[in-house]
Amino acid sequence: MKKTLVTMAIVGLASTSAFAANTAACVGCHGANFEKAALGKSKIVKDMTKENIVAALKGYKDGSYGGAMKGVMKGQVAALSDADMDAIATQITAK
Ligand code: HEC
Numbered sequence: 001m002k003k004t005l006v007t008m009a010i011v012g013l014a015s016t017s018a019f020a021a022n023t024a025a026c027v028g029c030h031g032a033n034f035e036k037a038a039l040g041k042s043k044i045v046k047d048m049t050k051e052n053i054v055a056a057l058k059g060y061k062d063g064s065y066g067g068a069m070k071g072v073m074k075g076q077v078a079a080l081s082d083a084d085m086d087a088i089a090t091q092i093t094a095k
Pocket of ligand 1 (some may be wrong): 023025039041043044053056065067070072077088
């Protein structure tokens with residue numbers, strides 16, 4: 001019962017502010033505007049095209065993309081749907 005309530009709370013949060021909830025998890029490594037090289041390793045994501053960001057996120061999820069630290073990103077995108085990734089890429093490139 002307790003677990004169900006927590007799950008419902010998370011789902012409710014995600015549906016009202018999906019983008020805020022998703023990118024809040026990214027800023028610690030990538031910077032508030034994706035202007036940093038995460039952990040000194042990643043590309044500057046804000047300089048990537050939307051298509052490249054979506055391709056990278058999908059690739060991390062299915063294991064077809066990434067460098068030495070791709071394991072870090074696989075954990076970040078595991079719970080994201082294609083629509084979530086598209087929305088995130090749109091937001092990053094809109095800035
Ligand atoms: C724990 C630190 C960390 C967090 C949190 C994190 N990233 Fe990353 N990200 C990295 C690292 C390190 C890489 C480079 C991985 C590799 O070797 O391919 C990377 C790579 C990327 C890339 C591809 C850039 C490239 O170098 O090709 C994108 C796009 C990206 N991250 C988006 C995100 C998004 C969106 C989130 C939040 C949902 C996120 N990241 C959260 C550390 C992080």
